[in-house]
Amino acid sequence: MKTLTRQGPMTPLLALRRRLPASRMLGLCLLVGLMLFGWGVPLLGGADPYAQDLMHTLDAPGALHPLGTDHLGRSLLARTAEAVRLSLGLAFLSVASAVTIGLVLGVAAGWRQGWSDRLLGALADCVLALPGLLLVLMLAAIAPGSFWTLYLGISLVLWVEVFRLVRSVTQGLMASPQVQASRLLGFGRVYLFRRHLWPALRPQVMTLAAFGAATAILAVSSLGFVSIGLRPPTAELGLMMTELFPYYQEAPWALAQPVLALFLMVLGFILLAGEEPK
Numbered sequence: 001m002k003t004l005t006r007q008g009p010m011t012p013l014l015a016l017r018r019r020l021p022a023s024r025m026l027g028l029c030l031l032v033g034l035m036l037f038g039w040g041v042p043l044l045g046g047a048d049p050y051a052q053d054l055m056h057t058l059d060a061p062g063a064l065h066p067l068g069t070d071h072l073g074r075s076l077l078a079r080t081a082e083a084v085r086l087s088l089g090l091a092f093l094s095v096a097s098a099v100t101i102g103l104v105l106g107v108a109a110g111w112r113q114g115w116s117d118r119l120l121g122a123l124a125d126c127v128l129a130l131p132g133l134l135l136v137l138m139l140a141a142i143a144p145g146s147f148w149t150l151y152l153g154i155s156l157v158l159w160v161e162v163f164r165l166v167r168s169v170t171q172g173l174m175a176s177p178q179v180q181a182s183r184l185l186g187f188g189r190v191y192l193f194r195r196h197l198w199p200a201l202r203p204q205v206m207t208l209a210a211f212g213a214a215t216a217i218l219a220v221s222s223l224g225f226v227s228i229g230l231r232p233p234t235a236e237l238g239l240m241m242t243e244l245f246p247y248y249q250e251a252p253w254a255l256a257q258p259v260l261a262l263f264l265m266v267l268g269f270i271l272l273a274g275e276e277p278k
Contacts, residue, residue, distance in 0.1 A: 027210075027271025030264055034084055041081035049078035049235045058251045068254055070240075071247055080257050082235035086147075087265060090220055091213040094151055098158035099209050105159075106166025107197065111174060111189075117167070124160045132157035136219060137228065145231035154219055158212040165208060169201055210273030214266045221262055237262045 047065070053073030061068045067077040109120040127135075136153035143149040173179055179196050187195075223229030224238025232239060240258040248255045 021274065023271045023274045027268045027274070030268035031088075031272065034261070034265055034268065035088060038081050038085035038088060041077060046081065047075035047078045049074060049082040050233050051075070058247060058254065060251075061253065067257060068251065070244060070254055076254060076257055079235040079240065080261055083237045083240060083258060084261050084265070086230075086234075086236055087217045087220060087262075090147070090151060090154070091216040091265075091269075094154040094158060094216045095209050095212045097151075097155040098212060099162055099205060101155075102159040102162025103166055103201070103205065106163040107170050107193065109163070110167040110170025113171065120163070121167070124163050127156060127160050133219070136223065140223065140228055145229070145234075147230065150220055150223070150229060154216045158215070161212070162205060162208055165204055166201060169204065170197060173197055173200060207273045210269045214269035214273075217262065217265050217269070 051074060056069050056073045057071055059065055059069040065075050065077065067080060070076055070079065105120050109117040135157060136150065139149045139153040173196055179192060182192055182196065220229055221238035224236045225242050227242060230236045230239060237258040241255065244255040
């Protein structure tokens with residue numbers, strides 16, 4: 001049955017707008033816009049982000065290059081889109097892995113408790129005792145400039161927070177009257193998780209996931225900015241800032257592009273992780 005408004009049937013977009021507060025809707029719009037930019041530019045036949053043209057270095061935005069060129073004559077439109085695509089892809093992949101691992105292990109520890117809880121808790125404490133940035137740097141030293149090394153390091157850092165949250169919430173819910181009643185009635189684990197655990201875990205896990213994605217993007221950009229992360233000629237926001245910084249007086253618009261893209265991505269995820277509507 002369709003939901004009706006005074007003007008007629010409610011569209012999916014209007015229904016989503018009514019469910020989300022303004023700040024989260026703005027964050028969602030920012031992220032959707034960045035995804036359309038990152039994945040849409042190559043589909044529209046954009047320039048090669050790695051093709052150099054030394055006759056057109058630091059060109060201002062124009063008809064040939066809508067966002068101008070960098071110090072090697074490479075299209076900033078293509079490179080910024082490539083960098084946004086890389087950052088968002090790494091963030092989504094890392095967060096998906098961390099949330100999956102943290103959710104499964106957290107529910108297992110909180111549900112069974114006993115030795116499994118103590119063992120998994122000790123494992124999380126061992127990872128937490130090592131600073132996250134140091135862990136990523138150690139893995140980056142093993143395979144410098146590797147995308148998968150950064151993905152592994154960020155995922156290992158992010159899963160601990162999800163695990164600790166899920167374990168704590170699960171332990172409380174398993175002792176609640178409603179869960180005890182469902183268990184006495186013979187309902188299985190899948191039903192208990194779907195009916196009792198996931199509705200309580202979902203808003204908090206989604207909030208952690210949004211903050212984790214922002215953390216992942218900042219971590220990759222920070223490592224690239226200090227030339228420890230991905231290597232040239234990869235189009236990555238932190239690396240682009242490092243390359244364009246010496247030319248900030250000649251072409252400030254060039255340096256502003258990766259800075260603005262990074263700002264909008266982080267802002268979008270932070271807004272998306274706002275307060276859950278009541």
